Amino acid sequence: MSKLPVYMVMHDALKEDIQRGKYLVGELLPTEPELEKIFNVSRTTVRRAMELLRQEGIVEIKQGKGTSVVDFRAKQDLNKVTSVTESLRRKGYIVRTKSMYIDTIPASEKLAEELQVDVGKLIARVQRIQLANERPIVIMKNYIPYDKVSGIEEYTDKFSGLYEFLEKQYNIEITNASDKIYAKSADFTESEMLNVPPKTALLCIRRICYNHDKPVCVDQISVLADHYELEVSMSGRYK
Missing domain, CATH: 3.40.1410.10 (Chorismate lyase-like)
Structure with missing residues (x-):
């Protein structure tokens, strides 16, 4: 069985955290450097995971302000x-x-x-x-x-x-x-x-x-x- 790409594993983990209420609507997610350390991944992987969450309407990315959870339901x-x-x-x-x-x-x-x-x-x-x-x-x-x-x-x-x-x-x-x-x-x-x-x-x-x-x-x-x-x-x- 093939393994999921690393960015998908990170995406799924963050999405589950959001759905369970670890990160609330309007709350900022950890910064890119913090996410790199949390998941032990590269900056590119972090950005791919964040972009996928953005495309799904789960987060909003604002340059200079960070990534926040939106009310996606x-x-x-x-x-x-x-x-x-x-x-x-x-x-x-x-x-x-x-x-x-x-x-x-x-x-x-x-x-x-x-x-x-x-x-x-x-x-x-x-x-x-x-x-x-x-x-x-x-x-x-x-x-x-x-x-x-x-x-x-x-x-x-x-x-x-x-x-x-x-x-x-x-x-x-x-x-x-x-x-x-x-x-x-x-x-x-x-x-x-x-x-x-x-x-x-x-x-x-x-x-x-x-x-x-x-x-x-x-x-x-x-x-x-x-x-x-x-x-x-x-x-x-x-x-």
Whole structure:
């Protein structure tokens, strides 16, 4: 088994320290000379590791001031219907879609129940990977009754945010949604798609989107857990 390059080992160690809270948002990382001593590496190795962290949106490098940790997690407010794409863009990421594939499938029992259609009804399936600053972080699958989006396959690779596209192209407005949220480890296929090791933590969302309480699509979202967080406001105690 081949070993990771030294700069990747350093990158992974620093990233883990940041995720565990050793270095907080806004805090400066050790200087380049200090990192050379900590990791027993060259200045070139330090700079390659720092540049990779910068490209991932985890740190900010300012000449003469040092390298600081930034708030890199995209936040989704669960009190409003927003897509992952919209949340990433609000965070300042440049979002791009990769490997979009649109086909049709018959509705399974589960999809039929979620979309309130007959089993076997023709469903448009939209599959794609979302990149944030050129790093793949989200696997998306969307299921929509085909009679609501006839001809959608002609728009392959021509949109990024599905909700905005549905509203503009098909006059379908998403007014409310229900989410089931769970965590899982990336399997081999998911790890290959996201370019991460198998068993990397994923945050998964199974969402049913509605137009005034009528279901219009089902989303299956798997996002790298270290780049995304959910926020919800609650009031009152359950008794």
